[in-house]
Amino acid sequence: MYANEDYLIELLVENGLLTDSDLEGARHKKKAQESLVEALVKSGKVSEEDVAKTLAVSSSMDYVDLSRVELEPEVIQTVDPEIAKRYKVVPVGFNGTHLYVAVVDPLDFDTLDAVRHVLEYEAEFVCATPSNIRQALVDFYGAEQVTKTKNQDGFSMPGGDGSPAENADAPVIKMVHQMLMEAYQNRASDIHVEPLENDLRIRYRIDGTLHKVASHPLRLLSAMVSRIKIMTGSMSIAEKRVPQDGRIQASVGDRELDLRVSTVPTNHGESVVMRILDKSSLDLGLPELGFLSDDQDVFNELIRLPDGILLVTGPTGSGKTTTLYACLNEINKPDRKIITVEDPVEYLLSGINQVQVKEDIGMTFQAALRAILRQAPNIIMIGEIRDAETANIAINASLTGHLVFSTLHTNDAPSAVARLADIGVKRFLIASAVRAIMAQRLVRKVCKECAREGQLTEKEIKSLHLDAGQMAEAKIREGEGCRICRMTGYKGRAGIFEIFRINEEVSHLINRDLTTPALRKRARELGMRTLREDGVRKVLNGMTTAEEVIRVTMSDFD
Numbered sequence: 001m002y003a004n005e006d007y008l009i010e011l012l013v014e015n016g017l018l019t020d021s022d023l024e025g026a027r028h029k030k031k032a033q034e035s036l037v038e039a040l041v042k043s044g045k046v047s048e049e050d051v052a053k054t055l056a057v058s059s060s061m062d063y064v065d066l067s068r069v070e071l072e073p074e075v076i077q078t079v080d081p082e083i084a085k086r087y088k089v090v091p092v093g094f095n096g097t098h099l100y101v102a103v104v105d106p107l108d109f110d111t112l113d114a115v116r117h118v119l120e121y122e123a124e125f126v127c128a129t130p131s132n133i134r135q136a137l138v139d140f141y142g143a144e145q146v147t148k149t150k151n152q153d154g155f156s157m158p159g160g161d162g163s164p165a166e167n168a169d170a171p172v173i174k175m176v177h178q179m180l181m182e183a184y185q186n187r188a189s190d191i192h193v194e195p196l197e198n199d200l201r202i203r204y205r206i207d208g209t210l211h212k213v214a215s216h217p218l219r220l221l222s223a224m225v226s227r228i229k230i231m232t233g234s235m236s237i238a239e240k241r242v243p244q245d246g247r248i249q250a251s252v253g254d255r256e257l258d259l260r261v262s263t264v265p266t267n268h269g270e271s272v273v274m275r276i277l278d279k280s281s282l283d284l285g286l287p288e289l290g291f292l293s294d295d296q297d298v299f300n301e302l303i304r305l306p307d308g309i310l311l312v313t314g315p316t317g318s319g320k321t322t323t324l325y326a327c328l329n330e331i332n333k334p335d336r337k338i339i340t341v342e343d344p345v346e347y348l349l350s351g352i353n354q355v356q357v358k359e360d361i362g363m364t365f366q367a368a369l370r371a372i373l374r375q376a377p378n379i380i381m382i383g384e385i386r387d388a389e390t391a392n393i394a395i396n397a398s399l400t401g402h403l404v405f406s407t408l409h410t411n412d413a414p415s416a417v418a419r420l421a422d423i424g425v426k427r428f429l430i431a432s433a434v435r436a437i438m439a440q441r442l443v444r445k446v447c448k449e450c451a452r453e454g455q456l457t458e459k460e461i462k463s464l465h466l467d468a469g470q471m472a473e474a475k476i477r478e479g480e481g482c483r484i485c486r487m488t489g490y491k492g493r494a495g496i497f498e499i500f501r502i503n504e505e506v507s508h509l510i511n512r513d514l515t516t517p518a519l520r521k522r523a524r525e526l527g528m529r530t531l532r533e534d535g536v537r538k539v540l541n542g543m544t545t546a547e548e549v550i551r552v553t554m555s556d557f558d
Contacts, residue, residue, distance in 0.1 A: 290494030
């Protein structure tokens with residue numbers, strides 16, 4: 001029961017609560033599965049209260065008699081029942097931003113670290129007796145005993161050695177399991193395990209923003225990294241000098257998750273990033289991506305063209321791949337053959353042929369594209385156009401009757417023309433093959449649970465170039481902050497889009513080698529809505545906030 005029983009017994013003896021004869025008698029009488037302290041308590045040589053008070057004093061904690069404390073329902077609700085039962089902890093009260101949590105053993109540092117990791121509040125620990133903790137769990141969480149099954153939350157994953165991780169009791173295994181479960185429950189897109197000079201920092205990226213959720217002793221790093229590597233089944237726990245990549249398959253109920261694991265050696269140890277790919281995002285339709293009705297109609301028309309290239313541009317993390325997958329799902333029909341070339345293949349799509357690039361064996365983007373063109377596809381998706389050879393193969397494919405989807409790294413849609421020209425594609429080919437270019441960014445959506453009527457500041461109104469007529473019809477919303485959105489006021493993300501259609505006039509302008517600013521100006525005159533302007537529409541209808549749009553479209557402001 002106690003993490004450091006020998007030290008605890010020394011404390012009890014030093015405080016005059018036990019004698020050597022008490023210890024000798026208890027050693028002879030204790031049962032096989034019973035700890036020595038449990039045997040001493042059972043025989044009446046020392047009380048649970050004395051043990052708890054001794055532990056509290058040695059750890060500079062307060063002792064709490066739970067049988068004499070009235071626990072408020074709102075306090076009990078701060079800790080999930082499964083967490084309370086798993087770690088044998090009971091919340092007892094608030095002190096500002098801190099939550100007092102009763103524990104049995106203040107010397108069980110692994111459990112204390114795990115509890116700090118999973119709570120939404122800063123934890124202040126107090127000490128209570130085991131019997132009082134057990135009774136409180138029965139009274140407030142409705143269970144007579146704490147089950148050790150780790151699959152109660154439906155979260156399961158391989159252990160690397162063939163046994164489920166959830167059947168193991170090692171504290172580090174519990175901690176890693178709980179970290180993954182908590183990250184999923186908080187809708188995190190990735191988990192960062194970062195060794196710093198004095199501690200181990202855990203951060204989650206939620207709705208595009210990193211949040212620090214825990215700090216652990218640096219001594220736990222090696223065990224945590226080894227556990228994560230074992231779960232991949234392919235990474236070496238002995239190799240710590242070079243970067244490694246792996247993959248973990250997990251499930252939550254009937255939902256499948258794919259975790260991409262990357263380790264990099266740093267000055268203080270191996271840094272780990274786990275990207276969480278939730279396959280449920282594949283079911284997103286165009287409205288869920290953030291398209292308003294008019295843009296949705298335009299995009300629906302574009303993805304149903306018989307041939308040509310449709311490019312999606314934006315920086316890393318702007319949702320380009322999710323948009324392309326949503327497009328493929330939208331047009332995936334039995335009478336169409338769709339092939340993708342990706343590095344890596346992020347999601348497995350039903351009914352679609354997906355090719356993984358493997359440059360070490362010569363399966364490059366170029367080699368894969370040449371091969372799949374002999375497979376007679378109707379639609380091709382290229383993960384990213386990175387060089388002239390890939391771009392020219394894609395253009396040739398589009399000019400021979402294929403519809404090609406791909407991505408490009410540019411700040412806005414018109415800049416993609418210059419980018420293709422820079423990597424060596426002739427302008428007349430760009431003008432002939434490209435049907436449309438769409439730039440996108442992701443903005444956080446106002447949390448629906450705590451949304452309230454909001455107001456824009458004068459500075460925001462000026463920055464967004466809003467007039468009185470727009471403000472009169474605006475439905476400005478902002479999140480007040482609640483537990484659902486982790487007090488941020490935002491929950492989930494949606495896209496803002498800039499759709500640049502290449503019509504006959506624009507083709508002539510591209511052939512004339514028009515500069516990007518001039519091309520952008522003419523595109524706006526022809527009706528192209530910029531990222532900022534699309535963002536403004538979504539501010540005015542209450543989907544997001546002016547702060548978000550300004551943040552992600554700074555380069556778009558005059």
